[in-house]
Amino acid sequence: MRTDALTKQYxxxxxxxxxxxxxxxGEIFGFLGPNGAGKTTAVKLLLGLARPTSGEARVLGAAPSxxxxxxxxxxxxxxxxxxxxxxxxxxxxxxxxxxxxxxVRWSGAIDASLEIAGLTxxxxxxxxxxxxxxxxxxxxxxxxxxxxxxxxxDEPTSALDPVGRRDVREVLRSLKARGATVFLNSHMLSExxxxxxxxxxxxxxxxxxxxxxxxxxxxxxxxxxxxxxSTAALxxxxxxxxxxxxxxxxxxxxxxxxxxxxxxxxxxLVAAGARxxxxxxxxxxxxxxxxALLQEPxxxxxxxx
Amino acid sequence: MHxxxxxxxxxxxxxxxxxxxxxxxxxxxxVAVLTAACIALTAxxxxxxxxxxLAHAATITRGDEALANSMQVILLAHMFGMxxxxxxxxxxxxxxxxxxxxxxxxxxxxxxxxxxDVLLGKFMGLSxxxxxxxxxxxxxxxxxxxxxxxxxxxxxxxxxLYLSAGxxxxxxxxxxxxxxxxxxxxxxxxxxxxxxxxxGQVADGLAAAYNNDAIRTACTIISLIIPSGGxxxxxxxxxxxxxxxxxxxxxxxxxxxxxxxxxxxxxxxxAAWIVIVLIAAVISFERRDx
Numbered sequence: 001m002r003t004d005a006l007t008k009q010y011x012x013x014x015x016x017x018x019x020x021x022x023x024x025x026g027e028i029f030g031f032l033g034p035n036g037a038g039k040t041t042a043v044k045l046l047l048g049l050a051r052p053t054s055g056e057a058r059v060l061g062a063a064p065s066x067x068x069x070x071x072x073x074x075x076x077x078x079x080x081x082x083x084x085x086x087x088x089x090x091x092x093x094x095x096x097x098x099x100x101x102x103x104v105r106w107s108g109a110i111d112a113s114l115e116i117a118g119l120t121x122x123x124x125x126x127x128x129x130x131x132x133x134x135x136x137x138x139x140x141x142x143x144x145x146x147x148x149x150x151x152x153x154d155e156p157t158s159a160l161d162p163v164g165r166r167d168v169r170e171v172l173r174s175l176k177a178r179g180a181t182v183f184l185n186s187h188m189l190s191e192x193x194x195x196x197x198x199x200x201x202x203x204x205x206x207x208x209x210x211x212x213x214x215x216x217x218x219x220x221x222x223x224x225x226x227x228x229x230s231t232a233a234l235x236x237x238x239x240x241x242x243x244x245x246x247x248x249x250x251x252x253x254x255x256x257x258x259x260x261x262x263x264x265x266x267x268x269l270v271a272a273g274a275r276x277x278x279x280x281x282x283x284x285x286x287x288x289x290x291x292a293l294l295q296e297p298x299x300x301x302x303x304x305x
Numbered sequence: 306m307h308x309x310x311x312x313x314x315x316x317x318x319x320x321x322x323x324x325x326x327x328x329x330x331x332x333x334x335x336v337a338v339l340t341a342a343c344i345a346l347t348a349x350x351x352x353x354x355x356x357x358x359l360a361h362a363a364t365i366t367r368g369d370e371a372l373a374n375s376m377q378v379i380l381l382a383h384m385f386g387m388x389x390x391x392x393x394x395x396x397x398x399x400x401x402x403x404x405x406x407x408x409x410x411x412x413x414x415x416x417x418x419x420x421x422d423v424l425l426g427k428f429m430g431l432s433x434x435x436x437x438x439x440x441x442x443x444x445x446x447x448x449x450x451x452x453x454x455x456x457x458x459x460x461x462x463x464x465x466l467y468l469s470a471g472x473x474x475x476x477x478x479x480x481x482x483x484x485x486x487x488x489x490x491x492x493x494x495x496x497x498x499x500x501x502x503x504x505g506q507v508a509d510g511l512a513a514a515y516n517n518d519a520i521r522t523a524c525t526i527i528s529l530i531i532p533s534g535g536x537x538x539x540x541x542x543x544x545x546x547x548x549x550x551x552x553x554x555x556x557x558x559x560x561x562x563x564x565x566x567x568x569x570x571x572x573x574x575x576a577a578w579i580v581i582v583l584i585a586a587v588i589s590f591e592r593r594d595x
Contacts, residue, residue, distance in 0.1 A: 010594075044594070044595070047414075047415040048414075048415065049411065049414055049415060049594070049595040050594035050595065051592070051594060067417040067418075067419070068417070070415060070416060070417040071417045073415060075411075075412065075415045077408060077411035077412060079408040079411060080408065080411075080412070081407045081408035081409050081411075081412075082409065082412060083322075083326070083409060085326060085329040085330055086325075086329070094318070094322065095412070095416065097314075097318050098315065098318060098413065098416035098417070098418055099416055099417065100311065100417055139412070142412055152415075
């Protein structure tokens with residue numbers, strides 16, 4: 001899956017401002033951003049639901065309008081609604097038919113997707129009688145029913161309870177196990193953190209950061225070192241490894257320390273006479289990083305002004 | 306060939322889905338009950354009139370009775386045609402718009418289906434239901450009238466074809482509107498245009514009787530813009546026995562009868578109009594961001 005300078009204007013509003021990225025096959029790719037960042041727009045352009053103002057999108061090497069390619073994708077929209085006058089089985093049969101799945105495989109595919117989505121018991125009830133959470137589960141079943149190679153999930157857990165969220169994570173892992181590519185739109189950081197191989201953070205229609213979680217979260221981090229008595233000499237020794245953010249009476253906080261150098265920090269402080277009680281490297285969460293990325297000034301924006 | 310076959314299949318899937326929706330939402334059941342009641346009521350009324358004519362055979366000839374019956378049948382067809390047009394507009398107006406606004410389209414359109422096949426499927430499904438309804442109800446009504454009075458209009462099949470064509474014109478128009486505008490707006494506009502087209506035909510008859518060319522030109526333009534009026538004219542003419550046409554000529558003008566059917570050229574234009582509107586609908590839908 002690849003986008004090249006993909007841009008979408010809705011009147012004066014820029015929903016997507018030159019999105020360029022690629023997702024290799026078999027990857028769970030997280031598309032992370034605040035509300036209104038352009039996540040749903042990106043998916044709609046990849047699926048051919050909306051036409052780009054400029055730029056290009058390719059899925060499985062084909063244009064979004066390519067019907068052969070569309071046989072191989074599944075999609076759970078953020079705004080999920082299905083024919084409320086049909087039963088779950090009928091909705092799934094409709095999607096089997098539309099996807100061009102051979103009829104002999106319908107029954108097996110429908111039962112399997114109902115099972116995955118946890119809807120087997122309610123399969124013959126009309127969709128109109130479903131709760132919102134169950135409709136989202138049906139949406140997941142619809143996305144999976146035609147055994148897709150690429151699955152687009154737009155906020156797939158927005159209406160689900162914690163059990164449902166765990167179920168979705170398991171579905172994502174099983175998709176990955178069978179080699180499917182997953183494009184996961186989310187503003188739920190924990191969700192992305194637990195399942196995604198790579199993450200793109202988007203804000204105001206552009207990617208502000210892209211990489212593996214380790215790349216995104218890795219690099220320098222903050223270390224809290226508990227000491228019996230902090231001195232100016234200790235602070236000076238610590239400054240060689242990063243920025244001393246705090247040198248309190250019993251704690252020194254050093255920012256921007258390379259993770260591999262933490263033992264060296266401890267050795268240097270001991271050499272400077274410290275009696276160390278604790279060493280606590282802070283692991284930066286995706287949430288910290290996410291918020292930090294969103295707060296960074298937008299170069300392109302300031303260029304215009 | 307394979308591509309053509311699969312595309313036809315996709316169109317048929319959408320057509321059968323549209324029909325299934327009308328069945329499941331009990332639209333068909335509701336209309337069937339109302340129609341049955343309506344036919345029973347008219348059967349009773351025709352029967353009563355026939356008994357009255359028989360009782361007064363000295364003053365009411367068989368010809369007089371047939372003339373009265375023919376006018377009744379024409380007026381019934383006008384009423385039926387209007388209900389049909391409003392019904393067709395209200396079925397077609399939300400067909401695309403509701404699915405886009407509600408979100409159903411989001412799940413359907415990424416499937417390997419062209420939007421033109423979705424649109425043609427909807428058109429096909431709604432048209433099949435409407436035409437079937439016209440022929441079932443129309444045949445039943447003509448049969449009932451014939452049973453109780455012995456009267457049969459001169460060209461009942463043509464009349465039903467014209468009524469169907471009028472409804473199909475409205476379906477095409479409302480579907481095209483549905484790709485861009487809200488169902489309420491489309492429904493109201495379609496029904497209003499139907500009314501304008503009909504009054505245009507009546508005014509045309511009046512203008513012809515009084516040789517007013519300006520009004521006739523305006524009426525012709527209206528009939529080209531929205532051909533449902535012309536279809537009304539055709540159905541009306543098909544139901545007119547010679548005796549009624551002859552009796553009408555004694556009046557300079559009356560709004561129940563028409564003096565001529567639509568020309569072949571006009572029928573070709575109507576078919577072309579439907580195709581053009583559907584093409585416009587497809588273009589509009591394909592350019593729409595969902």
